[in-house]
Amino acid sequence: MAQSKNLLSPAGLREWWYGQLHQWIPITKYRPYERDAGPHVTPKSQVAAGGGNGRDAPIPPGTLAGGSLPAEEYLSSGEEQVRLMAAELEKAGLEFRDGMRVVEFGCSSGRMTRWLHLLPARAEVYGCDIFAEAVRWARLNLNPSYRFLTTTSNPHLPFEDRSAQLIYAGSVFSHIYELAEAWLLELHRILADDGMAYLTIREKHEFSLFDGKMKDSMIAQWLREDPEARRAADSDFASLELGGFRNPNVFWDLETFREMVQPHLEVRGVVHEAYWGQTAVILARASRS
Numbered sequence: 426m427a428q429s430k431n432l433l434s435p436a437g438l439r440e441w442w443y444g445q446l447h448q449w450i451p452i453t454k455y456r457p458y459e460r461d462a463g464p465h466v467t468p469k470s471q472v473a474a475g476g477g478n479g480r481d482a483p484i485p486p487g488t489l490a491g492g493s494l495p496a497e498e499y500l501s502s503g504e505e506q507v508r509l510m511a512a513e514l515e516k517a518g519l520e521f522r523d524g525m526r527v528v529e530f531g532c533s534s535g536r537m538t539r540w541l542h543l544l545p546a547r548a549e550v551y552g553c554d555i556f557a558e559a560v561r562w563a564r565l566n567l568n569p570s571y572r573f574l575t576t577t578s579n580p581h582l583p584f585e586d587r588s589a590q591l592i593y594a595g596s597v598f599s600h601i602y603e604l605a606e607a608w609l610l611e612l613h614r615i616l617a618d619d620g621m622a623y624l625t626i627r628e629k630h631e632f633s634l635f636d637g638k639m640k641d642s643m644i645a646q647w648l649r650e651d652p653e654a655r656r657a658a659d660s661d662f663a664s665l666e667l668g669g670f671r672n673p674n675v676f677w678d679l680e681t682f683r684e685m686v687q688p689h690l691e692v693r694g695v696v697h698e699a700y701w702g703q704t705a706v707i708l709a710r711a712s713r714s
């Protein structure tokens with residue numbers, strides 16, 4: 426068992442801060458409005474106004490966008506990642522057709538979703554997340570034909586079996602640890618026979634970046650300051666969770682991840698640095714599943 430850290434060390438302070446930050450999440454995360462704040466109104470005019478695509482939609486406040494990306498990077502990163510995803514999926518053989526169902530698992534306030542009009546087909550788009558306030562923001566500010574829904578951290582999604590031609594998740598499996606297999610089986614359940622999933626994961630490739638072009642990232646700094654985390658990262662791990670249960674950062678050995686998805690899903694492509702340092706894994710139903 427990990428020893429408790431000196432509270433005044435950088436690692437100790439970080440642990441204390443995560444504790445403060447996340448202790449209320451089980452109570453608040455499904456609620457799109459402040460607790461005990463009185464009646465909560467969404468005016469009809471706000472719903473009717475709808476929103477836009479790409480640069481035509483407003484930028485969400487940082488609290489709903491998972492951090493403090495500068496506005497230009499918020500926009501350009503989403504655009505680049507969606508363009509790359511579409512190109513890699515076409516290369517892997519996904520057929521883009523009008524009316525195809527696209528499900529973004531863990532969409533937050535739609536940093537990537539807002540660029541889905543760039544896909545080579547007019548898709549039926551669903552975005553879901555456990556972060557109700559971000560989901561509500563996306564519903565009110567992005568393309569009104571897209572549907573955004575709040576889901577839960579239990580491995581279930583409200584879609585029919587084999588109904589989604591494309592499922593994608595940017596940096597969601599990097600925060601899911603003990604439920605990873607169950608979530609993969611749930612995504613497998615809703616994946617269409619001719620569909621593909623595009624999931625970004627943290628894997629060992631990213632560690633090579635932490636000593637180089639990503640040396641200023643939060644995790645790179647953490648590894649420099651925390652010898653216990655450094656030793657774990659340098660070990661021959663199958664999977665690694667840094668950060669504790671409140672905010673896990675999950676890393677995989679790519680071969681282990683591939684073995685975990687079999688026999689239900691097979692890997693059709695691997696794209697390093699598809700999502701900042703994360704690797705995208707392209708999956709399709711295994712032939713007999």
Ligand SMILES: C[S@@+](CC[C@H](N)C(=O)[O-])C[C@H]1O[C@@H](n2cnc3c(N)ncnc32)[C@H](O)[C@@H]1O
Pocket residue numbers: 491530531532533534535536537553554555556576577578579594595596597600601
């Ligand atoms: C790092 S953020 C990425 C957000 C978005 N995909 C993007 O690329 O901007 C991870 C998101 O996954 C969501 N998430 C984590 N576990 C989830 C789960 N079990 N179901 C749905 N969303 C989840 C979090 O609420 C958060 O919004």
